[in-house]
Amino acid sequence: MIKVRGRLLTALILAGGLLPLAVAADQEPAPPRQQVKIAFVDIDGDPRYQPIRAYERIVLKTPTHPFTGAEIGLDDAAIFSRMLPIDFALNHITVKSPAEVEPAVSAALATGTNFFLIDAPADAFKPLAEAVRGRDALLFNVSEPDDALRRDLCAAEFVHVYPSRAQLMDGLVQFLVSRKWRDLLVFEGPSPADAAMTAAFTHSAQKFGARIVADQHFKPGTDPRDREQNDPALLSAVNRDFDAVFVADEAFDFARTVPYRLARPRPVVGSIDLTPVAWHWTWERNGAAQVNSRFERKSRGRHMAGADWAAWLAVKMIAQSALRTRSPDFLKQRAFILGDGGFDGDKGLAVSVRTWDHQVRQAVLLAAPYEVVDSAPIEGFLHRTNELDTLGDDEPESKCHLDR
Amino acid sequence: MRKSLLLLICLCACAPAAAKDTGLIFVSNEKTNNIIVIDPKTYKITADIKVAHRPRDMHFNADHTLLYVACGDDDVIDILDVAKLKVVGKLVTGPSPEAFAVDEKRKRIYVSDEEASSLSIIDMEHNSIVQEVPTGSEPEGVLESDDGKTVYVTSEAGDLVHAIDADSGKVVHDVVVGLRPRRLAATPDGKELWVTAELAGEVDIIDRGRFVVAGSIGFQPPGMRKADVTPVGLVMTRDGKTAYVTLGHAAHVAMVDVTARKVLGYILVGKRAWGVTLSRDEKTLYVANGLGDDVTIIDTKTRKAKISVPVGRIPYGVLVDD
Numbered sequence: 001m002i003k004v005r006g007r008l009l010t011a012l013i014l015a016g017g018l019l020p021l022a023v024a025a026d027q028e029p030a031p032p033r034q035q036v037k038i039a040f041v042d043i044d045g046d047p048r049y050q051p052i053r054a055y056e057r058i059v060l061k062t063p064t065h066p067f068t069g070a071e072i073g074l075d076d077a078a079i080f081s082r083m084l085p086i087d088f089a090l091n092h093i094t095v096k097s098p099a100e101v102e103p104a105v106s107a108a109l110a111t112g113t114n115f116f117l118i119d120a121p122a123d124a125f126k127p128l129a130e131a132v133r134g135r136d137a138l139l140f141n142v143s144e145p146d147d148a149l150r151r152d153l154c155a156a157e158f159v160h161v162y163p164s165r166a167q168l169m170d171g172l173v174q175f176l177v178s179r180k181w182r183d184l185l186v187f188e189g190p191s192p193a194d195a196a197m198t199a200a201f202t203h204s205a206q207k208f209g210a211r212i213v214a215d216q217h218f219k220p221g222t223d224p225r226d227r228e229q230n231d232p233a234l235l236s237a238v239n240r241d242f243d244a245v246f247v248a249d250e251a252f253d254f255a256r257t258v259p260y261r262l263a264r265p266r267p268v269v270g271s272i273d274l275t276p277v278a279w280h281w282t283w284e285r286n287g288a289a290q291v292n293s294r295f296e297r298k299s300r301g302r303h304m305a306g307a308d309w310a311a312w313l314a315v316k317m318i319a320q321s322a323l324r325t326r327s328p329d330f331l332k333q334r335a336f337i338l339g340d341g342g343f344d345g346d347k348g349l350a351v352s353v354r355t356w357d358h359q360v361r362q363a364v365l366l367a368a369p370y371e372v373v374d375s376a377p378i379e380g381f382l383h384r385t386n387e388l389d390t391l392g393d394d395e396p397e398s399k400c401h402l403d404r
Numbered sequence: 405m406r407k408s409l410l411l412l413i414c415l416c417a418c419a420p421a422a423a424k425d426t427g428l429i430f431v432s433n434e435k436t437n438n439i440i441v442i443d444p445k446t447y448k449i450t451a452d453i454k455v456a457h458r459p460r461d462m463h464f465n466a467d468h469t470l471l472y473v474a475c476g477d478d479d480v481i482d483i484l485d486v487a488k489l490k491v492v493g494k495l496v497t498g499p500s501p502e503a504f505a506v507d508e509k510r511k512r513i514y515v516s517d518e519e520a521s522s523l524s525i526i527d528m529e530h531n532s533i534v535q536e537v538p539t540g541s542e543p544e545g546v547l548e549s550d551d552g553k554t555v556y557v558t559s560e561a562g563d564l565v566h567a568i569d570a571d572s573g574k575v576v577h578d579v580v581v582g583l584r585p586r587r588l589a590a591t592p593d594g595k596e597l598w599v600t601a602e603l604a605g606e607v608d609i610i611d612r613g614r615f616v617v618a619g620s621i622g623f624q625p626p627g628m629r630k631a632d633v634t635p636v637g638l639v640m641t642r643d644g645k646t647a648y649v650t651l652g653h654a655a656h657v658a659m660v661d662v663t664a665r666k667v668l669g670y671i672l673v674g675k676r677a678w679g680v681t682l683s684r685d686e687k688t689l690y691v692a693n694g695l696g697d698d699v700t701i702i703d704t705k706t707r708k709a710k711i712s713v714p715v716g717r718i719p720y721g722v723l724v725d726d
Contacts, residue, residue: 079540079562083578287560287584290500290518290542323563323580342603344561344583348653349631350603386631 031085034328038318039091039108040070040311041101042119048143052252060252066142067092068299069308070117073315075294080323088319098124102131109137114330115318117311122146129155136330138337140314143307147200150357150393154400159317159337160359161310165200167392168276171364171376172246172269173204174390175276178378181243181267186215187235187258189249197248201270208381213242220254230254232261246270273368276376278306279347280367285375288346313345313360348375349388355403356395361388424487425468427683430723431692431699432459432473433716439473440715441489442699444724447713451489455482460720461503468725474501474515481513481526486725495531498524503587505548505555507570514555514570516543523557523566525573535573540564545599547588558585558599565599567615577615581608586636591662592644600649605633607649609665623649625656625670637680637691648689650677657691659707671707673700679721692719 042065052061074090081087091113095104101124105116109132116139118128125144132139133155141149141160150164176184184205188198198215205212216238219229228234236245245262247270249255255271267273281292281303291312295304320343321333338358342350347363354361364376377387383394393399427444432455439459441451456475459482463472471484474497481501483493498517501524505514513526516539523543525535540562547556548570555568558581565585567577582604589598596618597610604620611618623633634652640662641647647660655677656670674693677700681690688710689702698712699722 076541076561079559079564079578083564083580287542290561293519294541320563342583344563344603346561350583387629388631 033085033087035087035089036115036318036322036328036333037089037091037108037113038070038074038115038117038315039093039105039113040067040117040119041093041095041104042067043098043101043121043124044094044096046119046121048121054253054256060256063305064302065119066305066307066311067119068295068302069142069304069311070315072291072294072298073312073319075298076312076316077319080319084322084326086322086328088315088322090315099127102127105137105139106131109135114138114334116140117142117314119143119307119311122149125149125153125155125158129153129157132157136334138330138334140310140317142310142314146196147393150359151399154357154402156358156402158358159314159353160357161314161317162307163278163362163364164359164392165196166203167359167362168278168364169197169200169204170207170391171366172274172276173201173208173210174376174378174381175274175366175374176244176269177208177210178374178380179243182210183213183240183242184210185213185236185238185242185245185266187218187232187245187247187249187254188215189218189220189247189251189254191250193250194248197250197270198246201246201248213240214238218249218254220249220251232258233263236262236264236266238263242266244269247272274373275367276364277367278362278364279304279309280365280372281305282367282370283347283365283372286346286348287344291346309345313343313351317343349386351388354389354395356398357393357400358402359392361386361391363388364391426486426725428486428725429690429699429701430462430471430725431715431719432462432679432721434458434460434476434694434718434720436716436718437475438716439471439484440719442713442715444726447701447711449713449715452716453484453489453491455484455491456480456494460501462721462723463504463506464723464725465506466508471723471725472504472506472513474504476500476502476518481515495526495528496533497526498522498533498536503544503546505546507548507552510552510570512570514546514548514557516546516557518542518544521559523555523568525570537568537573537575539566539575540578545585545587547590547597549590550594556588556597558588560584560586560602563601565597565610579610579615579617581610581617582606582620587638589638589640589647591640592642598638598640598647600635600638602634602636602652605630605635607635607638607647607660619665621660621665621667623651623654623656623658623667623670625651625654625658628654628656634676636678639680639682639689641682641686648680648682650680650691652676652678655693657689657702659704669707671702671709673702673709674698674712679719681722681724683724684726688724690722690724692722694718694720 145165249271321336325332342352345351351362381390429442431440439453457477473482481495485492500519501515511528523537540559542560545558582601584602607621609619632653637650649658659668674696676695679692691700700712
């Protein structure tokens, strides 16, 4: 069951009074206008967007689908329609389950949509990859950090705009190491996402010369018989000293109990306090303040988060590809997006798509609740070609080689 | 010419007090909300003037008696008396004014409003916005043509330079340039418009007649990564032969032969070099280092920095009263 919302947002020419430039310059009749169609696909009931509750009535977080990010991307692109005989259209498709993502994408592809923003959990990606293999489609992953999508699924039709767990954790560990906080205590939760996060963090620690003092598996809950596993003070009462605690807790209910309850006065990073993110509402450098305020106006006050940034950037990449190639031709646009031109992600260094696994190389922000403390790559972490490739799977260690 | 005008003003004994070619260096500081004034001989800070929040672009009036400062977070342009070193008035702008141009003949200010994605045309006499011209996202650099008929504006996020008819307030031309265009400079012959493209790491040269990009100049300072080359500020000598381009994170200023479109050399400055200005005799170059919180003063003959002077936090622009 596919629900197509009745909001086909066509980029309109901005304020009136603009001369039809192409005509004025060439003295030729205006070419017929073409449309670049973009579909945003999400899932109603996606577990990643369920409100995180403490008790039934206390809502701690309300993660929101990043469609507004795509909308501000479209707003930004509107002005290009002044220079190009091209309009951009954004279609919001909501399905009911991960299994329905692939049929929805295939149906839209059959009717002339080539660009897709995929806001779905990892299990929706495999059938998608099989359905679009070799076809004229480019699918932007705007919300899923799963490393396996980059390493094992390794599909040429995907562009992973959202950072991988490997990128996020590398950014976090670079920061910790730059502060000389090298001895790290890990609190690992029971979910598969917690395990994946811990694995990525452990790998990053090895990569940048930090040590895991102990990996403590916690058991969420308040059962006093489990206190050795659910009390942060007892969990942190380890023999060796540590500089910081890393908490991997997607469910968040344990993570929120960790700060100020440790056996030693130490900072907490990971799922709470200092978190590595693709974007933060307090980021104000590199023109970010304007993006944040455009987003907040559009969403009526919501704070822009990582997936919103990824959706915004995906639309921006598509619009730029039309602008720079001056063409409605999908193949030219795809070549531009996957090329080495670079895009302005408002995070400093220009972002671009890695040729080997189609991950967007980008800065990772180290965010405290009300402040971006730093942005990785941290100064001093060097790379032979591009500092952004100190984060995540670099070409030599990548399992995926789409460029070979 | 300028001296005689000065004399005239002195004779008229009109307020504000006449300029004195003080040589004082004015630096706007985004995060400390002040204008730091530096003595040109001792390099000591002689005044610290509180202004509205987030002061950025600055311009003198023609006789240098007044200094206009765009203050982004309070949506005003503060007016400073240069002799008294005090804020004496303000003009109201649109949201988040960043850069502007002053047209004294028409008593107008053209200011880019970053948040509104528009160029405000302000009537200075009536202190009112007479027109809002829609631009691409995040407009920044503003330049008025010598004849006052055209205003050029860059759109940082739209990768565009607009040409706006000053009378009608309509966009008459757009041109697509490199990623994140920031500031503008015109060659004195009126033929070319130079624009820094921060993320493209280049200066694009626009042919003003045809309004197309007719060339570009890349930069590669010694020991620096291409990705760190983020040009923002630029200034040209009056003879139109030499341009100085600040390279942002690459911590250098490039000296460019304008006619040959070739880089003559690089001068080491501070972190995230943005704002740049020349002294009137063009012997000294001043560069504001945004992340270094200082200003580097350079001898253009030896192409070496003489001194760096600590100022406020995130210095944006620098101007000299001479």
